[in-house]
Amino acid sequence: MKLTEGSLEFEFKNAINGFKFDEMDNSSSNYHGLSHCMKGVDFVIEFDDYWLFVEVKDPDHPDTTEERVNKFKEKAISGSLISDLVLKYRDTFLYHWAENKTEKPIRYVCLITLECALISKLMSDLKRQLPEGSPNTRWKRPISQSSVIANIDTWNASFKQWSVNRVTP
Amino acid sequence: MYKSMKIEHFTAFEEIEITFSPGVNILVGANGTGKTHLLKLIYAASDVTRSKKSLAEKINKVFLPSKEQIGRLVKRSASSAKGFVEWTRSVEDESIKTRLSLSSHTKTPEKATLSGSYKRWMDEPLESVYIPVKDMMANAPGFRALYAQRHIHFEEVYADIIDRVFLGTLKGPADKDRKKILDLLQEAMDGKVITKNEEFFLKNKQGELEFTLLAEGVRKLALLWVLIQNGTLLKGSILCWDEPETNLNPRLMRTVVSILVELQRMGVQVFLSTHDYVILKEFDLQTTETDRVMYHALSRKQESNEIVVNSTNDYLQISPNAIDETFADLVSREIARSMGDAAK
Numbered sequence: 001m002k003l004t005e006g007s008l009e010f011e012f013k014n015a016i017n018g019f020k021f022d023e024m025d026n027s028s029s030n031y032h033g034l035s036h037c038m039k040g041v042d043f044v045i046e047f048d049d050y051w052l053f054v055e056v057k058d059p060d061h062p063d064t065t066e067e068r069v070n071k072f073k074e075k076a077i078s079g080s081l082i083s084d085l086v087l088k089y090r091d092t093f094l095y096h097w098a099e100n101k102t103e104k105p106i107r108y109v110c111l112i113t114l115e116c117a118l119i120s121k122l123m124s125d126l127k128r129q130l131p132e133g134s135p136n137t138r139w140k141r142p143i144s145q146s147s148v149i150a151n152i153d154t155w156n157a158s159f160k161q162w163s164v165n166r167v168t169p
Numbered sequence: 170m171y172k173s174m175k176i177e178h179f180t181a182f183e184e185i186e187i188t189f190s191p192g193v194n195i196l197v198g199a200n201g202t203g204k205t206h207l208l209k210l211i212y213a214a215s216d217v218t219r220s221k222k223s224l225a226e227k228i229n230k231v232f233l234p235s236k237e238q239i240g241r242l243v244k245r246s247a248s249s250a251k252g253f254v255e256w257t258r259s260v261e262d263e264s265i266k267t268r269l270s271l272s273s274h275t276k277t278p279e280k281a282t283l284s285g286s287y288k289r290w291m292d293e294p295l296e297s298v299y300i301p302v303k304d305m306m307a308n309a310p311g312f313r314a315l316y317a318q319r320h321i322h323f324e325e326v327y328a329d330i331i332d333r334v335f336l337g338t339l340k341g342p343a344d345k346d347r348k349k350i351l352d353l354l355q356e357a358m359d360g361k362v363i364t365k366n367e368e369f370f371l372k373n374k375q376g377e378l379e380f381t382l383l384a385e386g387v388r389k390l391a392l393l394w395v396l397i398q399n400g401t402l403l404k405g406s407i408l409c410w411d412e413p414e415t416n417l418n419p420r421l422m423r424t425v426v427s428i429l430v431e432l433q434r435m436g437v438q439v440f441l442s443t444h445d446y447v448i449l450k451e452f453d454l455q456t457t458e459t460d461r462v463m464y465h466a467l468s469r470k471q472e473s474n475e476i477v478v479n480s481t482n483d484y485l486q487i488s489p490n491a492i493d494e495t496f497a498d499l500v501s502r503e504i505a506r507s508m509g510d511a512a513k
Contacts, residue, residue: 050511107511116496117446123503132507146507154497158504159512 005042005056007168008111008152012052013161018045021092038091039084041108050145051106053092055085060113062166076118082125085110089130089144105145111164112149123149170405170438171211171258178244178252180206180232183475189440190482192433192461195452196442199491202467203476204442206232208299208409209326211440214256214267215297215407216329218290224269225278228254230325231299240275249273255285260293296406298333298396299326302415304388306334306395307380310367334392335367336399346435347397350428354394357424362391362398369395385416393428404436414445426451430460446492453484466490 001015012018019030021040032040043054059072075081089108096102108130112119130147134140155164175186181203196204213227220227225239234241243252253270266285275281301324305312309331315321316328343351355361360373370377371391380388396402413425426448429439443449449464456462464487466479479488487493505512 047511052511107508109508116493116500117450119500120496120503123500127507146509146511148504148507150500150504154500154504157497158501158508161513 001045003043003045003054004167006058006061007166008056008058008061009165009167010043010054011163012045014047015052016046016048018043018052021095032095034095038094039088040095041088041092044092044096046104050104051096051101053089053106053108055088055108055110057081057110057112062168073114073118076112076114076122079125082122082129085126086129089147093143105142107146108144108148109146109155110149111151111155113151116151116154119149119151119154123147171256171407172264173257174207174210175255175257176210176253178246178250179254180242180244181476182206183244183473185476185478187465187478188480189438190461190463191438193429193439193452193456193463194441195449195462195464196440196467197444197449197464197487197491198467199469202469204467205411208411208440208442210254210256211407212297212299212326212409214290215295216299218293218295219297221291223278224267224283224287225271225281227325228269229278233322233324238276239271239278239281240273243271243273243275245273256290258290258295260289265289265293296401296403298330298401298406298408300330300389300392300408300410300413301326302411303327304385304392304416305330306369306388306392307383309334309369313367330392333401334369334395334399335364336401343398346431347403350397350431350435351394353424353428353431354390354397357421358387358390358394362394384418386418386421389413389417390421390424393425397432402432402437406437408432408437408439408441410439410441412442412444414443414448419447422447422451423455426455430455433460433462444492446496449484449487449492 001012001018003010003018003020021042021044022035041053041055045052045054059069093106112122126147126149130144132144132147133142150158152164170191171189173186173188176182177184181201196207198204209231213231214224217224217227229237229239232242243250249272251270251272253268255266255268257264257266267283267287267290268285269281269283271281305327313328313331316323358371360371363370363372369380369391371383402408414422417425433439452462462482464481464484466487466489467476468489469475470477481487
């Protein structure tokens with residue numbers, strides 16, 4: 001299963017199915033028609049035992065400028081990037097619930113094209129804002145099974161069946 | 170000012186040549202890639218121009234091979250081997266070189282050979298300081314006397330740093346550049362350094378605090394304060410600093426790097442080794458295009474295990490970047506823990 005976001009091409013070899021969440025074509029069956037009020041992650045992918053939500057942030061894309069990268073880093077350090085990632089997850093979760101797709105746990109993986117040291121810090125921030133598993137005995141099901149962030153190199157090093165590559169248009 | 174250094178069959182090195190920046194030179198690399206050895210070589214060749222000791226003798230004292238047999242500094246090999254170190258510096262637009270050659274059979278420093286413009290080298294004084302990893306200021310009382318009188322087993326850089334610290338202060342008010350740096354340090358330390366009978370104190374509103382009561386990080390700032398105040402670190406001098414990050418709160422690194430950047434602007438040539446991401450990043454953030462910073466990444470070749478260097482002016486081009494690789498490893502392991510079988 002191949003999916004593209006900007007100049008990044010993803011492949012998920014063991015996926016059952018997957019699609020770009022924000023489908024812009026209102027004749028498509030994946031068109032959700034709620035983008036005016038709800039946010040969404042980039043891809044939703046189904047596997048045998050879980051669903052995967054993928055969000056891509058690519059400040060390092062080929063046409064970037066230093067100013068844009070710096071602005072993005074400011075957003076990352078101030079915490080607003082993480083709030084944004086969490087909001088996208090939660091809204092997508094709601095869609096998912098409304099679609100009656102709640103039988104399998106959900107894992108969340110964000111791809112952010114920043115250096116490893118910043119990724120490490122952001123991953124801790126994300127786990128704090130979107131805890132993995134069930135943090136309290138009151139909850140019977142986890143809201144997120146995994147909340148992780150990778151850059152291109154660590155993505156390709158970590159996931160044996162998934163790959164990401166930059167493609168030239 | 171150093172321009173380059175060439176080494177063959179010496180300590181950890183097989184064959185290596187490094188070209189230096191006239192400003193800041195940052196050595197990065199895993200343990201055992203020779204960072205400290207390079208700093209010591211730069212320092213020894215500078216120190217002898219002031220102390221007038223023999224270069225071979227100085228090298229022997231800062232490296233301290235077993236039984237002080239200088240031949241043990243030649244890179245070990247199955248048969249007998251020869252090695253050399255060659256330094257090149259510029260003095261008023263002119264390049265001068267000096268070379269120290271020795272073999273694994275060379276027992277004493279007098280038997281090592283000096284070639285190149287050694288006399289000229291020694292005639293052109295170069296002020297220098299080597300800040301070792303371990304703090305010495307709190308141990309200063311009595312150490313100098315003990316080192317001078319007894320044969321104690323300490324690399325000479327430890328005795329030397331204390332000597333530098335005890336130089337008298339420069340007469341007259343500090344010039345504008347020095348004052349700027351001293352003010353920065355005073356603000357970070359919240360006080361001034363004073364000495365009484367070979368003992369250091371930090372004087373601030375609370376009174377006089379002895380160094381043994383101060384945090385190690387503050388002692389580092391105090392050391393810099395003294396070296397700038399007493400004129401050791403002036404235009405044209407050499408600063409070698411082994412792992413400035415040791416015992417330093419990451420927040421203080423910003424101050425330390427801003428001081429190193431200012432010293433470079435003043436005309437001090439800086440050599441430092443680091444394992445620390447924050448230090449590298451601070452240099453990246455605090456320097457502008459007119460600053461002269463060079464990163465030298467030392468690594469071992471996979472097949473031969475030989476140490477090689479890759480030098481660059483651009484922070485993003487540091488390769489291999491052992492520090493970044495460590496973060497990559499942490500990220501990968503964290504992903505593996507969170508994703509479990511899903512990553513397989």
